Amino acid sequence: MTIPALKVSGLTKRFRGVTALDSIYLDVARGEVVTLIGPSGCGKSTLLRCLTWLEEPDDGFIEVGGRPFGRAVVGQVVHRQTRREIDALRPKIGLVFQNLNLWPHLSALENVARGPVVVLGRKRAAVEAQARTLLARLGLERQMDKHPHELSGGQRQRVAIARTLAMEPELILFDEPTSALDPELVGEVLGLLREIAATGMTMLVVTHEIGFAGGVADRIAFMDQGRIVETGPARAVLDNPTDPRLRAFLGRVLPSSPRVTA
């Protein structure tokens, strides 16, 4: 049995009495693309934030490629890892934010290069060369020295993805990758995500683009009120949803979302 890229066990998070995450269990195998769908407020973003320890879960365990992240069991005792230990694993878990959070005072190239130099300690010359290759592969050859405010929404999205890829992650989390875009660009980004998936990257995508879920994802997980209510192979879940809440959700959402054709 191969080690899953991501293993979430019993993850729980409460905010002021509201349970945002209610004992989440989720495994993502290497190279798998899992889409997380659900109504607003169901906890999708909170889950992603907990997976990079931007929020500290109250309970539960996370394992990245078999290594404990955030919390570890030593002997019989549960420890919270030190800040250093957490920071050391963070590059392995890429997160592309919904509003991208690109660094406006740095050029596109620098946005991508800064992480590997500062965090991974690589030599600048090598890092810059790799960053150039990465940006070129994403279609940004002529945008490398531009600053985020000079780029279009789609270009910024690609810089954000490049920044994450530069850290050589084992898996990438995407928080609503298409919500900030004009409709005509959505297809472009979904195509990009499918290309990344084709390279064998493990991906966990929070999205409301059900078409993407159907077309590219291997598995869909449906969340409602902090729990993963139903999960299974993408097409099966979409064609035959069992849980009534999922059926209701799909009923509301499906008619208007385009399908990403192969």
Add this chain to the structure above:
Amino acid sequence: MSFQFAYLAGLMPNLAVAALVNLRLSAMIIVLALIGGTALTILRSLKIRPVNAIIAVLISFIRGTPLLIQIFLFYYVLPAIGLDLSPTVAGVAAIALNSSIFISETMRGALITIDPGQIEAATALSLPRHLVWAKVILPQLFRRVLPVLVNEATIVVKGTALLSVITVVDVLRTAQQIASASYRPFETLIGAALVFLAINLTISLLGRRVEGRFAVQRA
């Protein structure tokens, strides 16, 4: 010598009365500065090259030199070229000029935020220039600069304290006079400080109330 609160408390009525001088002068200055600043802004909008050039120099001068020096210019230099003003008049004139310039500069920044469509509409309705200003631009302008004006009011009040240096008997000078008689400068000066604290905090609080009612919120 230790700090005597009782003495300080006993002083306050005298200082409060002296503070009326500051308040009266501040009110005059603010009115003059509002009129002056508005007039200056309208004049600048006419874009008469030589006039605007002179005004630009004046603005750079007022913003680039200390208020105290400007007060000294009105008090010491004007008499030397024939214009002999009383300390009060000289002081009020100096601070009013200073404030007019800042108000005009503030208005300059706020003018750009006014919707040009309204100007076009007013002109299409055959409104003459002075009415476009009076009915369309100025009402909006004042609402937009209100927060800055409140701040400017506190600056004017603080400026009146400087008039004590040119012998105007305001609260600071009064405090100094009391101090030289009683040899308790610390308490008297703290008293003067408290008076200004009370005045300016009141202005700020009132300002916030009025802003809530009248000022334009940026979308």
Add this chain to the structure above:
Amino acid sequence: MAFDPAILVQYWPLFLQGAWLTIQISVQAFLLGYTLGIAVALLGLMPGRLPRLAAASYVEVLRAIPFIIILFVIYYGLPFSGLRLPAPLVGTVALGLFASAYYAEIVRAGILALPRGQFESARAIGMSPLQAMRHIVGPQVARAIVPPSTNMTLTMIKESAVLSSITVPELTYQGLVVQGNTFAPFEVFAAVTLIYWGITLAVAGAAHRLERRLGVAQARSVSRNRLAASYLLLERESAR
């Protein structure tokens, strides 16, 4: 009335001394004031009601009282605690204290204006909080606070003239001394005024160059229709 430049020629060393002291005091007050200001700003950003209240009170009080009174309170109050310090030192400290309240507000606003996501995205790729501060938060906050800080620094330099009232021999004081000797207010104040003007223009110019180097966005002129421009623009738009 004749303008007699001979007076200026005779007394220019005093003006120069005064100007030099003004500059020295301004630099020292700036360093003191900004350090204090950053400390107060950080205090005001700490969790809990007490630090925020303390910082806010500090700022409100120092901004509501005229600088001349702050100066006098310190200068005349210090002997009470047995401390007798030279006037220039007292003046510098008072000026720095006064400025610190404004700098604190500027720094606080600059930090609060930065979206939290900037810090989070830095941490999410594995930067330590220190690295995130140094590479991502710091540079952006610095850009935001330079223009208002420049403004306040110019204000502080001008406010230094008030130190003349406690006999600090800076520029204004020297002007009053020469005026007392020569009874030539026009020449004296013309010289003093021009020197202050020169100092503030130089500082403003240096600050703008710094802003440009840091990449602070320069205000772009808004193009508008000519009718509205005839009312709303106070200068002719020059072709850039």
